[in-house]
Amino acid sequence: MSEAPSSMVDRVVLILSVFERSSGTLTAGQISVRSGIPRSSVQRILQQLVSARWLKRHEDGYALGLRMFEIGSLVPHRSRITCVARPVIHELAERTGQVVHLAVLDQQDVVYLDKVGSAFADTLPSRVGGRFPAHCTAVGKALLAYSPLATVSEYLAAGLPRRTEASLATPTALEAAMASIRNSGYATERDEAMPGVACVAAPIRNFDEVVAAVSVCGPRDQIRAKDLRPLVMWTAAEISRSLTTVAAPLALSGPVREVAGP
C-alpha cells in the first residue's frame, strides 16, 4: 500500500466532516471541492464508505447512512445520561414552556446530547449532536466551572472567540463567572450565544465528577433566573441522583440479554 494509513483515516474524517457542514445529499464533485481531496481519491473512498454502509447512495449523490446513526447511538456516555435524563428534562420543558438542553463538554465546545421543547427551539442555533463554543453558553460555563484546572487552562489558552457583543471575551471575565457559578451552583447567560436569548443551567454529577449540564433557554424577557433556578437545579440534582442510583441501562445489564446486531 503506497498510502500512509494515517492519511487515509484523515481523509475519511475530512470527507465525513463535509457532511457536517452541509447535511443532506452531496455529489462526489461537491465533496471533492469541499474536502480538497482529489476527485479520483474521493470516488474510491466514497465507494468504500457506501459498501460499509456509512454512506448511502442516492440518485443525486451521497448522504450519511443509517449505519452512522446506529454507531452513534452506541456512544455509552451519551446513551446512559440521555436515557436517565429524558423523562426529567421533558418535565422541565413542559413546566417552564421553554427549551431544555442537555450537554457535555468536549475540548472547546459543548456538544448537545438532547434538546426538547417549544417552537422556539427551531430558532436556536443548537441541535442534538451539534457543537457550540462553551464559554458562550450557560451549560458550557457550568461545565467549565467544575472542570479540572488543566482543562480550564487549556480552554483559556485556545482563546475566547466572541459569538455576540455580550460574549465573555477575556480570561478574567470567564474566571469571575466560573467563581460565581461555583458559589451559587448555577450558571446564566444573556445574549452571549445569540442576541435576545437567555439561559439558566446547572451541573449534573456522577458521584463527585461533573459530567454534563442541563439548561432552560428562551427569549430573554421570559427567562427569569430567580424563578427558574430552583427548577433547573432540582432537575440537575434529580438526573445526578438517577445516574448514581439507577442500574445501568439494559444495554449493559438486564434479565434478557441484548441481542447483538448482525
Add this chain to the structure above:
Amino acid sequence: MNQSVLGRGASIMAAFDGDQPVLSLHELATRTRLPKSSLHRLAEQLCQVGWLEREHRGYRVGLRMFELGALVAEGNRLGEAAVPHLQALAARTGLAAHLALLDRVEVVYLQRVVAGPVRVPTRRGGRKPAYCTALGKAIAAYDDAAAYALSSAPMPRRTAKTITEPGALRAELEQVREAGLAVDRGEAYEDLVCVAAPVRGDGAAIGAVSVTGPACLMRWNVAGEAVRAAAAAVWNATVSGPDR
C-alpha cells in the same frame, strides 16, 4: 474481509454492538479478526480523530460518532415527530414504546420510550430481525418487495412461537394488512409480547410504532387501539411537521 484501511476501520467500529460498551484490544482482535499490532495502531488513530475513546479497560465508541450519527437524515424527521406520541403511548399502556424503520430484513429502532419499570431487550439504534418482530411485520405487510425479502431470508427458530415457514409468514403479513395491526406473541423472546401499527398514509409504511412488554402486562385491545392512534398521530406529525 476488506483489508483496506477504511475497511479495517469500519470493522473496528462494527465490533461494538451495545452488548458490551467497552472492548479490550484482545476482544477487538477476536471480533474483527485483525492482527493485534495493526489493530492497535489503527485504534490509536481512531482515538485521535474521536471515533473511539480510550478507557482503562480498552476502547469505547467516541463522541464524534454520536455527532455524525445525529446528522443522519434518514428517519430523522420521523424520529423527532414521534417522541411526544411515544411518551403518551408509554404512559398510557405502561409498556415500552418503540419507533422503528425497516432496513432490508431487519428493523432499526429510531426511538425507545419506557415509562415504568418494564425491562425490554431493545435500545435506540439497535437492530432486530424483522420476521419475528411486530414492528417488522407491520412495515413489511405494506411493501411487497420487503415481504418477499423477509420470506426469502433465513427465519431461525427463536421460541416455540416463531414463524419459520415462508408460507406462514406471507399468510401472517396478509392478516396484518387486513387488521392494520401486527402482533408478536412471544416470537422473538418467550415471555415478551408486542403489538405494532404501521406509520403510513395511503402507500407504503415509512416506519412502525409498537408497545412491548411481558405477556402478563399486555392488554391486547387497549394496547392495539393506543398503538394504532399513536401511529396515525406520528404520520400526521411527520407529514405536517416543520421542515428543518
